[in-house]
Amino acid sequence: MIELTDDILFKTITKRPAHSHKGTFGRLLIIGGNETYGGAAILAASSAVYSGAGLVSVATAPCNHAALHARLPEAMVADYGDRTQVKSLLASADVIVIGPGLGLNRGDLVELVMEEVREEQWVVADGSALTLIAQKQLALPFPHKTVLTPHEKELERLSGLKIGGQTVPKVQEFVEELGAVVVAKSSETKIFAPGQEVYGLTIGTPAQATGGMGDTLAGIIGSFLGQFTTENLQAITAATYLHSKIAKELAKTAYVVLPTHLIEELPRMMKKYEV
Template identity: 50%
Template sequence: MVQLNEEILHKVITKRPEISHKGTFGRVVLIGGNQQYGGAIIMSAEACIKSGAGLTTVVTAEKNHSALHARLPEAMVLAFWETTMIYQVLEKADVVLIGPGLGLDKAALTLLKGVLKSQKEQQWLVIDGSAISLFSEYNLSLKHPEQTVFTPHQAEWERLSGLSFIQQTDENNRAKQALLGAKIALKSHRTTIYDEAIAYYQNPLGNPGMATGGTGDTLAGMITGFLAQFEKNIDTIGAAVYLHSLIGDELAKDHYVVLPTSISEALPRYMKKYATERN
């Protein structure tokens, strides 16, 4: 077991090159937010953009477009029914996130199957929330598991792995991760990242104030934004997980509840700090 610490942030977060443009920091597509759960994908998008992703396109229910544009004018947006344009942006994406607030209906399943089928060799895929439940229920498969990250909470991991809460030991979790082949960021009060490249990473941070709706959506957006612009590996995932909780712990010193959007708001300042210290 490797316990995450601040060194992972100095290792991963780099100073932006002087000669760069928005394409330098990655093209991202985020898919989720049905008519009921639009806030989930909006929080993911905010975390992704404020962690530094260069170009972010959000595919969500048309009902959510005004709210998304009002909060995040930096994001581009498509509706679920704009199939041709969805696959055009997927074609160019460096990282795709699917699942936050997506729902479990037939349209959501169709989207997930399309994303899984279209994943390219160089493209990373983050699967969160509803998409994990659909993946498990319909026994779907991965095209490029080595470039795929699942971000389940313990109940979603139970569905994905078949392990009950009491069976979710590190040994069992690592065995199931090896079968899946994908990386697993298992969210709990002490989030653990499983990958065959290392024994596993454990995050020592986090607090009860973070136990509120949207915290996981924000983490998924951060992981996606980090993978878009930094090296695509387990260290980058670990850095996103650690910084998410580090900011949460700092906010909890003065706040009874740590709002996920407050974590996103603080991201640019914290990332500047660690990039500067590294350089």
């Protein structure tokens, strides 16, 4: 297993070209945030914007629109119940993040993404989307352009591997069959990809154990895939490492690291590593 270090950030985070515009840094669509879990979509969108995504749109429940506009005026918003509007946003996205706060009654949206996605687009499936993929046994249209970000229980639903039995060889076997990248979240998060060595994090902290942390990670991964396209697995590993790196730094002076605090540190931390 390859232990991730700061080197992955130096390799990935590059200086922005002088001649660039917002489209240069990726068009990201986030689908999630039902009437109960609107904050999850807002956190995913915020982390995407703060980590440099050029254009971020959020398809979410109408009751979340005012909060999103107030919290994150940089993002555009749409009604996730308007199928025509969602399809239009899907067509123009470089990266689609689906699942943060989506809820289990919106399987239609997960199915819509699987129907509409094109091979040149990336899909990051998180939260409710993972459970829906497992429950409905949905096929991934382009596994090699898909990232799944399960915690241990979600990984159990997807793979059938019980918590406690999710060993590196067994998870790698599942990933080889699946064909997608899997960011297996735990106290020692590991990143699996078909035909690749496993990447591991040893810098996590229990200060991260709070609601919304996974939504924040999904937004950063989506943002990095939209910006840093030279080596996609590198972008995924760098995003995952950066998430824990910031948390570790904040935990030096904070008992708990809130996702909102982590998000605020993203631009400053990325600046330290740009090459």
